[in-house]
Amino acid sequence: MLHLRIIVPTDRSAAVQEMLSADPAVAHLIVLPGAARTPPGDVLLCDVVREGADEVLAALRMLGVDRAGGVVGDGVDVTLSAAADRAARAAPGLGADAVVWDEIAQKTGEETRLSVTYLLLITLATVIAGIGVLLDQPILIVGAMVVGPEFGPLAALSVALLRWRGSIVRRSLLALGIGFLAAMAVTVLSTWALTAAGLVDRSMLLADRPMTDFIWRPDALSWVVGFLAGVAGMLSVTSNRAGSLVGVLISVTTVPAAANVAVALGYGVFDEALGSLVQLLINLCAIVVAGVLTLLVQRLWWERVAAARPAWIRRRRPAPAPRGGPDVPGPPRSVPDRTGGG
Template identity: 55%
Template sequence: MLHLRLITPSGTTDDVVRLIESTVGTTHLVVLPGAARNPAGDVVMCDVAREAGDELIAGLRRLGLDRTGSIAVENIDLSLSKRAADAEDEAPGEGADAVLWEHLEGATHEESTLSITYVAFLTLATMIAACGVVLDNAILIVGAMAVGPEFGPLAGFCTALVQRAPRLALRSLVALLVGFAVALLVTVGFTYLMDAVDLFSAVKLDAERPNTNFIYRPDAFSFVVAVLAGVAGTLSLTSAKSGALVGVAISVTTVPAASNAAVAFAYGEYHQAWGSTEQLLLNLLGIVLAGTLTLLAQKYFWTRQRQRHNAGRPSTP
C-alpha cells in the first residue's frame, strides 16, 4: 500500500476527493479543511494499493495539483486494516508487478544527477578495480563493482527513452560520460603514482591474470550477462526490490573494464586498453537495450491488464 498526503487549493478539493473515491483500490480517505498553511489550502490523505497508485497520481497531476499544491507519496510497511486488504483485492494485478512511473522518473532523476558524490564513488570504484586488475584479485573486482554507481544513469536513460523525456536522457548521458571520463583520468594518474612507489608495474599487468583477464577479453557471454543484468536491475527498480541491485552491480564489468583500460593506457598496452573499452561498451549497450525493452514490456502488459480489469467492472449507472 501507498500513503498519499496532498495539499489542495480549496477550490480543487472536491475534484480531488471525487477522483480518489472513483479510483479502484483507494481507502482511508481523510479531508482536513484549511489545515495547510504553505501553500494555503486543504490537506487530503488516503491510502491506495500500489497497483492503482500510478493511475491516481497521473489523475492528480492532470488536475494540476503538482503545480498548485503538493503530492507526497510514502510506502506503507504495515497496514492492519480490512479496508486496506479489500482495496488491494479490488485493484488490478499484483502490487509487485505495478510500475509507478512518477516514482521511477523521480528516483532515476536523482540517481542520474552529475554530482560530486556520484563522481567520487565512480572514481573510487575505478581505482579499487585498478588494484584488483594489477593484483589479479577477484575480491577487489567484486568490491569495485558493488561500489560503482553507474547503474543509476543507465536506468535513467532507459526510463527517459520509454517516457520520452529528453531532459532526463540528456542528464543521464552527461552523468555517465562525464563520470567515466573523470574516473578514467584520475585512475591514469593513480596508476602513475602507484608505479612510482613500486606497487604497480607493467609486468604485473602483462601477466596471465587468470582471475581477471576476462575484463579485456570480451565475448558473447559479456553481452548476454549485461542483458540479463539489465533486466534484473530494471525489475528491481520498478518493483521496489532494491536489494537485487547489489547482485546486478556485481554481474557486469563496466567499472573493472574502465579501470583496466585506464591502467593499460598508462602503460601503453593499447591492445588491452581497446579490449577493455570494447568490454565496457558491450556492457553499457546490453544494459540499456535490456532495460528499455523491459520497461516497454512492463508498460504494455500492465496497460493490457488494467484494460481487462476495467472492462470486467460493472458500469456505473
C-alpha cells in the same frame, strides 16, 4: 502501498475527494480542511495500493493538483488494515508487478545529477578495480562493482528513452561520460603513483591473470550477461526491490572494464586498453537496451492488466483542470490513458 499527502486548493477539494473515494485502490482517506499554508488549501491523506497508484496519480494531474497544489508519496512498509486488504483485492494485478511511472521517473531522475558524491563513488570504485586488475584479485573487482554508482544513470537513460525525455537523456549521458572519464583519469594517475612507490609495476599487467583477464576479452557472452543484468536491474527498480540490485551490480563489467582501460593506458598496453573499452561499451549498451525493452514489456503488460478494471472505474475520468487562472500557470499537461478504456 504508497502513502500520499495531497495539498489541493479548497475549490477543487471536493472533486479530488470524490475521485479518491470512488477508486477501490484507495484506502484510509483523511481530509484536513484548510490545513495547508504553502500552498494554501486542504490536506488529503490516503493510502493507495501500488497496482492502482499510477491511475490515481494520473487523475490527480488531470485535476491540476500537481500545479495548483502538490502531491508527495512515500512507501508503506507495514499495513494492518482490512480496508487495505480490500483495496489490494479490488485492484487488478499484483503490487510487485505494478509500474508507478511517476515513482520511477523521480527515482531515476535524481541519479542523473552530476554530484560530487557520484564522482567520488565512481572514481573510488574504478581505482579499487584498477588495483584488483593488477593483483588479479576478484574480491577487489566485486567490491568495486558494488561501490560503482553507474547503474543509476543507466536506468534513468532507459526510462528517458522510452518516454523520450530529451533533457534526462542528455543529463544521463553527461553523468556517464564525465563520470567514467574522470574516474579513468584519476585511475591512470593513481597507477603511476603506485608504480613510483614500488607497490605495482607493468609486469603485473602483462602477467597471466586467470581470474580477471575476462575483463579485456569481450565475447558474445559479454552482451548476454549485460542484457540479462539490465533486465534484472530494471525489474529491481520498478518493483522497488533494492536488494536485487546488488546482485545486478556484481554481474556487470562496467567499472572493472573502465579500470582496465585506465591501467592499460597508464602502462602503454594499448591492445588491452582497446579490448577493455569494447567490453565497457558492450555492457553499457546491453544494459540500456535491456532496460528499455523491459520497461516497454512492462508497460504493455500493465495496460492489459489495467483494462481488466471494472467498466465503471475505467469510464470515471476527472474533467481536466481549467486552463490558466491565478493558481494554474499555463495549460495542463496531457496524461496518457493507460487504463485501456475510453
